[in-house]
Amino acid sequence: MELSKLTQPELFKDQAYREIKKAIISFAIEPGAMLSERSLSDSLGISRTPLKLALQQLEVEGWVTSMPRKGIFVKDITETDVREVFELRRANEVLVVELLIPRLDDKTLDRIEQLSKEITNEQHDALKVVQLDSEFHLYLAELSQNRRLHQLIENLTDHFQWFGMAALKAGKSLEEINQEHGSIILALKMRNPAQAKKAVLVHLDNTYRSISKNL
Amino acid sequence: MELSKLTQPELFKDQAYREIKKAIISFAIEPGAMLSERSLSDSLGISRTPLKLALQQLEVEGWVTSMPRKGIFVKDITETDVREVFELRRANEVLVVELLIPRLDDKTLDRIEQLSKEITNEQHDALKVVQLDSEFHLYLAELSQNRRLHQLIENLTDHFQWFGMAALKAGKSLEEINQEHGSIILALKMRNPAQAKKAVLVHLDNTYRSISKNL
DNA sequence: TACAGTTCACTGGTATTCCAGATACCAGTT
DNA sequence: AACTGGTATCTGGAATACCAGTGAACTGTA
Numbered sequence: 048m049e050l051s052k053l054t055q056p057e058l059f060k061d062q063a064y065r066e067i068k069k070a071i072i073s074f075a076i077e078p079g080a081m082l083s084e085r086s087l088s089d090s091l092g093i094s095r096t097p098l099k100l101a102l103q104q105l106e107v108e109g110w111v112t113s114m115p116r117k118g119i120f121v122k123d124i125t126e127t128d129v130r131e132v133f134e135l136r137r138a139n140e141v142l143v144v145e146l147l148i149p150r151l152d153d154k155t156l157d158r159i160e161q162l163s164k165e166i167t168n169e170q171h172d173a174l175k176v177v178q179l180d181s182e183f184h185l186y187l188a189e190l191s192q193n194r195r196l197h198q199l200i201e202n203l204t205d206h207f208q209w210f211g212m213a214a215l216k217a218g219k220s221l222e223e224i225n226q227e228h229g230s231i232i233l234a235l236k237m238r239n240p241a242q243a244k245k246a247v248l249v250h251l252d253n254t255y256r257s258i259s260k261n262l
Numbered sequence: 263m264e265l266s267k268l269t270q271p272e273l274f275k276d277q278a279y280r281e282i283k284k285a286i287i288s289f290a291i292e293p294g295a296m297l298s299e300r301s302l303s304d305s306l307g308i309s310r311t312p313l314k315l316a317l318q319q320l321e322v323e324g325w326v327t328s329m330p331r332k333g334i335f336v337k338d339i340t341e342t343d344v345r346e347v348f349e350l351r352r353a354n355e356v357l358v359v360e361l362l363i364p365r366l367d368d369k370t371l372d373r374i375e376q377l378s379k380e381i382t383n384e385q386h387d388a389l390k391v392v393q394l395d396s397e398f399h400l401y402l403a404e405l406s407q408n409r410r411l412h413q414l415i416e417n418l419t420d421h422f423q424w425f426g427m428a429a430l431k432a433g434k435s436l437e438e439i440n441q442e443h444g445s446i447i448l449a450l451k452m453r454n455p456a457q458a459k460k461a462v463l464v465h466l467d468n469t470y471r472s473i474s475k476n477l
Numbered sequence: 478t479a480c481a482g483t484t485c486a487c488t489g490g491t492a493t494t495c496c497a498g499a500t501a502c503c504a505g506t507t
Numbered sequence: 508a509a510c511t512g513g514t515a516t517c518t519g520g521a522a523t524a525c526c527a528g529t530g531a532a533c534t535g536t537a
Contacts, residue, residue, distance in 0.1 A: 058330060059491075060318075084519065094492045096311065099519090103275075103318045109410065115273060116498045116519050131408045138357040142349065193346045195324065199414070274521070299489065309522045314489090331489050331528045 059093045063101035066091065071110055071121055072209045074216060082111065082119045108202055124213050129262070132210070133255045136203045139196060140184065140251060144235070144243040146191040151235060155190060159235065162186060163228045170225065177211045180224060180254075207254070214261035227253060274312035279319055281306065286325055286336055287424045289431065297326065297334045323417055339428050344477070347425070348470045351418045354411060355399065355466060359450070359458040361406040366450060370405060374450065377401060378443040385440065392426045395439060395469075422469070429476035442468060 067087075070076045088098045102119055105111045113119045122128070162183050169175040181204040188200035227250040234243035282302075285291045303313045317334055320326045328334045337343070377398050384390040396419040403415035442465040449458035 055330065081518095083517090085517095095519090096314075096491055096493090099311075099315060100318045103315045104322050107319050107322045113519085115270065117500090118518060131410045134357065134361065134408055135354075135410055135414070138353050139350075142353040146349065193349055195346045195350055199350070296488095298487085300487085309520095310489090311521055311523090328489085332530090333488060 059097035060100035060104075063091055063093060063098050064104055067101060067105060068110060068205070071105075072205060072212065074212055076121055078121050078123045078213075080121045082121065084119070109206070124210060124262070126259070126262070128206075129210050129255070129259055132203055132206045133251070136200075136207065137248060137251055139199055139203065140187075140247050141244045142196060143184075143188050143191045143200065144231075144247055145240060146193060146196075147187060148235065148238055148240050148243060150190065150192065151238065156232075156236060159183075159186065160232055163225070163232060166228065167225050173215055174212075176224070177208055177215070180228075181205070181208050183228060207258070210258050210262070211254075214258045217261045224250065224254065274308045275315035275319075278306055278308060278313050278316035282316060282320060283325060283420070286320075287420060287427065289427055291336055293336055293338045293428075295336045297336065299334065324421070339425060339477070341474070341477070343421075344425050344470070344474055347418055347421045348466070351415075351422065352463060352466050354414055354418065355402075355462050356459045357411060358399075358403050358406045358415065359446075359462055360455060361408060361411075362402060363450065363453055363455050363458060365405065365407060366453065371447075371451060374398075374401065375447055378440070378447060381443065382440050388430055389427075391439070392423055392430070395443075396420070396423050398443060422473070425473050425477070426469075429473045432476045439465065439469065 067076075067082075076082070082102070084095050084098060084102070088095045091098065102111060102113065106113050106119075109122065111119050111121055162179070166176055166179045166183065169179060184204050185197075185201055188197045191197065227246070231243060231246040231250060234246050282291075282297075291297070297317070299310050299313060299317070303310045306313065317326060317328065321328050321334075324337065326334050326336055377394070381391055381394045381398065384394060399419050400412075400416055403412045406412065442461070445461040446458060446465060449461050
């Protein structure tokens with residue numbers, strides 16, 4: 048049996064999706080910028096067909112808007128967007144910890160704590176902290192055993208990461224978030240749903256305040 | 263100024279998206295069925311290019327799964343799917359009423375009540391009731407002033423409608439939901455968030471029980 | 478009969494081509 | 508100077524052509 052039969056090569060549309068999204072989040076492409084299908088397909092070295100599929104997904108997920116026969120534009124970051132994503136994250140991260148706690152064992156708890164410590168170590172690099180914070184929340188979402196919820200949280204944290212980058216670019220730095228992760232972990236250890244929810248909300252509210260203050 | 267400049271014709275990909283989704287929800291295409299791009303594009307009278315975009319969106323939204331070079335398959339309805347969608351709906355419909363109540367005026371309240379009454383009138387037609395129930399919840403979501411939440415709720419209610427159809431096909435009828443809508447409306451009238459949340463949860467839990475019992 | 482190998486029709490993935498809407502520019506007119 | 512109409516050149520939308528992976532059906536053999 049050949050290895051090539053098992054390891055499917057990544058589709059062009061998926062490569063393009065990842066690369067473009069990365070470019071948007073990292074501000075390599077700026078909000079409001081126009082994306083020309085032809086020049087994009089040239090620079091990615093693929094044809095327009097798989098590129099269109101990537102752009103379609105990015106549009107459904109809220110990264111770009113398509114204006115037929117006019118162009119495809121990276122979304123602007125508006126106050127409304129930040130609020131909407133924040134409201135959704137609030138509700139759904141609470142759901143994550145609700146679903147999470149009954150299924151929590153000591154081993155995964157250790158892993159959670161480890162992730163949190165990695166963030167503490169990187170405390171001087173704001174960009175890195177933002178990325179690791181996303182990973183932290185994404186890992187919790189994984190543990191919820193709800194694929195759709197996981198996918199939703201991924202989209203929301205990616206957007207938050209984007210907003211956070213914008214805030215960083217605006218010059219100011221985000222507040223520390225480590226002790227907030229600490230209180231989430233503490234509540235998880237005690238298997239206390241109410242306390243865990245509250246800790247998550249405090250954390251998200253502070254992140255929201257920090258981001259919207261700096262925009 | 264020409265009229266044709268104002269009224270943009272609907273894109274083929276959007277037409278295809280709507281039609282295919284409708285066919286899936288109505289069980290014109292059965293769960294697990296394979297969708298061939300070529301025969302689908304033939305029967306829709308369009309080429310594969312816009313069809314692929316429609317299928318891409320349907321995949322992102324969880325209606326079909328694509329297996330490269332093997333085929334595109336309508337998702338099966340599994341217990342896990344029903345649970346996942348239900349968990350998400352619970353959390354996010356609660357969010358809807360939270361956001362809704364502060365913005366509620368008497369006029370929209372009347373409209374809500376009217377929608378509920380329409381359902382009462384159709385009580386004998388289970389299929390119609392399921393559809394109108396979706397509209398009811400979708401209208402509430404609209405009032406949340408959160409586009410992303412609205413879009414999410416639309417996807418979730420559409421899935422629930424699909425699951426409900428499956429339950430109806432399984433022979434049994436859904437329980438009555440009118441008095442449950444009534445208690446939601448009552449709580450909205452009193453501008454009582456806690457009571458409204460509770461009423462929404464009771465309603466969703468009953469719907470979930472009714473669906474999963476009949477599958 | 479059972480099985481290994483081949484063939485072939487079918488799949489989606491990708492590239493290419495053609496088309497029409499949108500827009501900026503420019504020349505001619507008033 | 509301001510407007511009008513034409514045109515060149517962008518844009519994405521859509522159709523088509525071509526390719527490679529897949530798997531079932533067929534076939535010749537042990």
